Amino acid sequence: MLAPLEIAKLCAKTMDDKLGRDIKILKTAELTTLADYFVICSATSTTQIKTLADAVEAALETAGEQIHHREGYRDGGWVLLDYSSVVVHIFNDETRDFYKLEHKWADAEEVSVD
Secondary structure: OOOHHHHHHHHHHHHHHOOOEEEEEEEOOOOOOOOOEEEEEEEOOHHHHHHHHHHHHHHHHHOOOOOOEEEOOOOOOEEEEEOOOEEEEEEEHHHHHHHOHHHHOOOOEEEOOO
16 A cells, blocks of 8 residues: 555656646645645646546556545546545646636645656
């Protein structure tokens, strides 16, 4: 079982490998009980959103992590993958700009994706 930061970094690396854009890891542990980390990423199309989500799920399953909940996969503009301690948000640009999660969680520490 991976530590929450390891899960977040594996998500970010996996999405980077699949050409996800503007990937950010926000440490939210001190701000909410929802998750220790949010991983946020943009994609260029509905197809890429699904590709990124599928790749993250496969990478984490290989690492022994099971998804708790998935939302938005069929809708196309935003997919949320909930791994309890880490929540992954994959957006198209318009939806990411609308929800502005980075602004809503501006008090969260941004963690290097390296």
